Amino acid sequence: MKAVELRRLTKNYGKVRGIRDITFSIEEGEVFGFIGPNGAGKSTTIRTLLNFIHPTSGEAFIFGKDIVRDTLEIRRMVGYLPAEVHYYDDMKAGDLLRYSAGFYGPVDETRMKVLAERMNLDLRRKIEGLSFGNRKKVGIIQALLHRPRLLILDEPTGGLDPLMQHTFFEILSEERDNGTTIFFSSHILSEVQKICDRVAIIREGELVQVETVSNLTGNRFKNVTIVLDATAKDYELHLSGIIHHERSGHEYKLLYNGDIKDLLQELRHVPLVDLRIEEPSLEEVFIHYYER
């Protein structure tokens, strides 16, 4: 059984495009990233999965349960962090967490305190006095507290400083090691690279690609910088697999997705001064998909 399965899931807001024909699935225990620029449809997908909004067509399942028919059962298995957290301002953070965790059964006070301590959150403070980042921490603890089988996190790191992001990813790794499935959306590719097994790339409401992170950052893609002799005339590389190239003077920068032997073969005929072959960041790889 898949942890999450979407089959041609579509959501329109009246005439406005939300998401169209989204199909992918997440294995149990996987850390799965959902990547796309603002407005791509990440939140729409997540909110449809949790039945906050109704699909226009298509279907989806969480641990085999139908997202529309079995909402309550699904909510019990899921910890959800919305992109924007809205709370009753007048409550203390700790009381709010107790109140919301109470829905799932007895509240694990120790877990709440440990998480709050690690995230440096004072549970006695009222929500209204908390900064955006501290409210985010409340949301993160809320999502984690009842030890859900599946974590769905919508842009979880926004508002957290780098140190806190580090702690947050540490906590996520521990959850993963305990078997929790994690689905999180982001427009920051490097953070997805850190922790995800696979990523789905969404753009303008449509799924562009589902790929393992190791495939994307692994052997296939290289950043190649070639510096030619000043005497070299305008030079054109005759190679398939060049995804993107730019030139300034005698320096050529390529994003290359092909056999490295073909590249070296081609370069034998070139008045080479310098050559660098480096691992591209996920950003650079994705830019190629977005530009298509």
Ligand SMILES: Nc1ncnc2c1ncn2[C@@H]1O[C@H](COP(=O)(O)OP(=O)(O)OP(=O)(O)O)[C@@H](O)[C@H]1O
């Ligand atoms: N309640 C709504 N009513 C009408 N259109 C909406 C609504 N919510 C989202 N949309 C539209 O659906 C599309 C996808 O938006 P969505 O919020 O899902 O994107 P996103 O990938 O989560 O981006 P962001 O990171 O900016 O939240 C956008 O064109 C957006 O304008």
